Amino acid sequence: MFQALNQGDEHDSQYDDTVQFSPGRFRIHPTNTNTNRPPLPSPGEPDERTHLLFGIRPTKKQVQEWTHVTWKRTLILNVFPVAVVLAWCAVPFPIYDPSGTIKHFGSSAYTNVINIFHLPNHDDNPVEINFWFFLFFYYGFYNAIALLMVTKMFDLYSLNWWPKWLGGCFAYVVFWLSSLIGGVIIYLYTNLVKYNLTWVLLTFITMNMPLLVGFIVIRGQTSRIPYRFSFTLAQKTFLERQLRQSKYRMPSSYVRFLWFCFTLFIVIAAFIAGEAYTYVFLTTPEAHTGVDAFVYVYSWLATIYILDAVTEYIIESRVKSYPLQFTFKLYFFMIYFIFYRNLFARLRDPDQYILIQAASSLWVCIFYPLCMTRTVHTNLVCFLGLRKDYDEYKKQCGRSFFIRNLAENATMLGFICWICIIHYGPNYDVYPYFKFNEAGNPFDFSLTLKMSCIIWAFELASAGITRSIFRKAFKHSISKSAVKDFDEYPEMVVAMIVIIIHVLQDMLMALLNLNFKEALGSNYKP
Template sequence: MTHMFQALDQGDEQDPQYNDAVQFSPGRYRIHPTHINTTRPPPSPGEVNERTHLLLGIKPTKNQFQEWINVTWKRTLILNVFPVAVVLAWCAVPFPTYVPSNTIKHFGFLNDINIFHLPNHDDNPVEINFWFFLFFYYGFYNAIALLMVTKMFDLYSLNWWPKWLGGYFAYTVFWLLSLISGVIIYLYTSLVKYNLTWVLLTFITMNMPLLVGFIVIRGQTNRLNYRRSLTLHQKTFFDRRQLRNPLPKSYVRFLWFCFTLFIVIAAFIAGEAYAYVFLTTPEAHSGVDAFVYVYSWLATIYILDAVTEYIIESRVKSYPLQFTFKLYFFMIYFIFYRNLFARLRDPDQYILIQAASSLWVCIFYPLCMTRTVHKNLVCYIGLRKDYDEYKKQCGRSFFIRNLAENATMLGFICWICIIHYGPNYEVYPYFKFIEEGNPFDFNLTLRMSGIIWAFELASAAITRTIFGKVFKHSISKDAVKDFDEHPEMVVAMIVIIIHVLQDMLMALLNLNFKDALGSKHKP
C-alpha cells in the first residue's frame, strides 16, 4: 500500500510514469506497479494525504456490503426503495401553514384530519413558516446536496483536501454558512420567495469544496513542481524550462475533476430552469408539446453525459466517477420526465410519449451492442475500446438507466399520493389536479403512471433477455462485480438518488413565507 502511494505521489508528477501507472482494464481502472524511485525521501508530516476519505463514518462494512449486492431483493431495497423512502419521509412532514389572516391553519397531526383539504378561498396561497423551511426542509435538502459533493471527492480519491481542515468540520461549516445566508436573504431581501434563489444558494454551497480545494492546491507551490530528486534520464531529456515550471499530472487531473463536477452541479440548475418553463406553466400542453419537452431534454442530458464521460475517462481516469455521474444524469432526465405526467390530460398523450420511449429501449440498446456499431465507432469516431470493454459499457449504461427509471417512478407515484392526501397538499400547487378546477386528473395520472411503469419493466426485461441470449451478457452480474470492486460507489449512488428526487420537490414547493420582506400580510 505504501508503495502504491509513493507511485501515485511521484508518478502523478512525471508524465511517462503517470501514464503507465493508470491503465484501463476491461470495465475498470486499476493502479499497476511501476518503477519507483527508491531514492525519493518519504513524505513530510505536513504533506497532504490525498487518499483520505472526507467522511469516514459514512461507509458500510465489508460484510454488510456483501449482503447488499449479492442478493437481488436486498440490492433493490438498498438502491431503489431506501433512497425513495428517505425522500418520501422528508416531504411528508407537515409544514406549519397559515391563512392570510395570520391565524394558524394546521401544524401536523395536532389538528383534525378534515382540515388537510380545507380549501383556501383567499386569492393568495397559504403562508408557510420560514424557520421550519430553513432548518428542516431546506436544511436537510442542502445537507444531502453537500454530502453528494463530498462523496464525489471520496470517489476521486486524490482529493488534495487539507488534513488540518478535516472532512466533518468543513462539511459542518459549509452547511451552516448556507443556513446563515438563508437567514440574511429572508431578513434583508425580497428574493426569499423565489425557488431559484434557494437552488442557486445550494449551487454555491456545493461548489465550496471545489473552491477550497483549488485554493489549497494553488497555495502548495511545492506540489506544483517536480520533485528535486530527478532521475538522470529526466535531467538529460527535459530542457530547463520544463524542469523549472512543469505542471504535475495530479494537478491537471484535479483541475479536470473540478471542471467536470462543476458541469454536473450546473446541470441541475439547467433542469430547474427547464422545469420552470414547462412544468409550472398553468396552461395545458398537447401531446406534441410533451414529446418535444421529453426528447429535447433527453438530448441535452445525453450531450452533457457524453462530455463528462469523455473527460472522466480520458483525463481523470476514474471508473467509479463515470458510473455515478451517468446515474446522476439519468436521474435528472427521468425525474423531470415523470413530473410531466401530472400535466397530461388524456391517455393518448401518455401513449404517445411512452411508445417512443419503449421502442427506443428495445431497439437502441441492443443495436448499440452489436459488433457492427462497435466497428463503425472504432473506424469513424476513434473509439479505443475493444469489443468486450465496449459491450460492458453498453450494459452498464442500461443498468444505470433501469435504476434511475425505477427509482424516479416509485418516488413520483408515492409522493403524488402523499401530497394529494396529506397535510402538505396546499404547499405543492403543482399536484392539486382537478380539485382546483384545472383540467388535470389525479386518478388518470396515477393510473397511467402505473401502466407506463409496467411497460417500462416489460421493455427492460425484453432488452435484458436480448443481452443474455444474443450477446451472452448479464448486466446485473457485471454491475455486482463493479460494486464488489468499488464498494464506495454504493453510498454515492444512494446519495445521488436522494438529492435528485429532493431537487424536483424543492422546485415545485410554493414559497410564500409568513412575515417575509415584501409580504402583503406582514403585521
C-alpha cells in the same frame, strides 16, 4: 510542436512519468497503468489514493450482503432512498391562514423577469408557512444531502489535497451552517425568499464551496513543487531543446483535480439548467399538445446524453476514476427521469402518455441492443477512435442500461408515492403543482395515477425484454456485471443512494410553494 507531445501522452498515459530534479540526482516515478484507479503519486506529491471519509464507506462484506440478492439490492438502491424522501416531504408544514391576496413585489420589470421561475397553478390566497421550520428542517435536510453528495464525490475521487486542519466532518458542518446563515440573510434583508430558484442557487453555491477550498489549497501546494517534462524517445530526439525552455510543468495530480473540478461543476450546473428548462415549459400559458411534450422530453434527453458523454470522456481519460463514471451517469439519468415524471402532472389526455411512452419503449428495446452489436463497436473504433475492446465496450453498454433502469424505477416509485402522500396528506396546500384542480383540465389525480402506473408497467416490460436480448444474443447479464462493480468499488453504493435522494429532493424543493409568514414582501403584518 506540442502536437507530438500530446500524441505521446495519449498513447502512453494521460499522466507521463514525472522526473523530479534535486541536487545531484533525479528519479523517475511510473504512473499507474490501471485506468480505473488514480495514478500513483509523483515524488514530492501527497498520495491521492487516501480517502476523505471513512465513517460512511461500507466494507466489501457489507456491500455483498446488500447487493448479491436481488430483493436486497432493490431495497437498498430503490426503496430506501425513496422512503427517505417520502418521509421528508410528508412531515407537516406549520401553516397559517392567508392574510390576504398575495401580490408580486418589486418593480414591474424585475417582477416580469423573475416570475418565469415562479410555478404556475398557485392559488389566489396561498397558505403561509413558517420560515424557520422550512429553513432548519425542510431546506436544512435537503441542503445537508446535497452537500453530502458533493462530499462523497470528493471521497470517490480520493482527494488528498484537503487541508488536515479542515477535516471532512468539520468542513461539512461549516459549509452547511454557512448555507443556513445565508438563508437567514435572504429572509431578513431581501424579497427573494419566496422564489424557489433562490434556494436552489443557494444550494448550488454551497455545493461548490468544497471545490473552491480544494482548488485554493492545491494551487498553493503545487506552486512550491518543481516538475520537469519527461520525454519519449521521439520527443527527446526532436523536441528536447524546445521543451527544456519550459522549466516547470503542473503535476499530474493538479491536472486531475482541475478536470475533476470542471466535471463536478458541470454535473451540479446541469440540474440548474434542467430546472430553468422545465419552468419555461410549465409556465407557458397555453396547453401543451402531445407533440409539445414529446419535443420537451426528447430535447432534454439529447441534452442529458451530450452532458453525460462529455463528463464520461473527461472522467475516463483525464481523471481516471471508474466509480465517478458510474455515479455521474446515475446522476444524469436521475435528472432526466425526474423531470420526465413530473411532466405527467401536466398532460391533458391519455393519448399524450401513449405517444411519449411508445417512443420511449421503442428507444429502449432497439437502441441499447443495437449499441451492443459488434458492428457499432467496429464503427466506433474506426471512425471515432474508440480504444476499448469489444468485451469492455459491451460491459459499458450494459452498465449504462443498468443505471438507466435504476433511475427509471426510483423516479417512478418516488413520483407515484409522493403524489399520493401530498394529495391526501397535510402538505396538500403547499404543493399546488399536485392539486390537479386546474380549471378546464379533466386529467385529474386518479387518471394521472392510473396512467403513471400503466407507463411503469410498460417500462418494466421493455426493460425485461432488453435484458433478455442482452443475455441471449450477447451472453451478458447486466445485473451480474453491476454486482461485480459493487464488489470492487463498495464505496459507490452510498454515493448512489445519496444521489438518488438528492435528485428526488431537488424536484420537490423546486415545486414547493414558498409563501412565508412575516417575510419581506408579504402582505402579512404582525
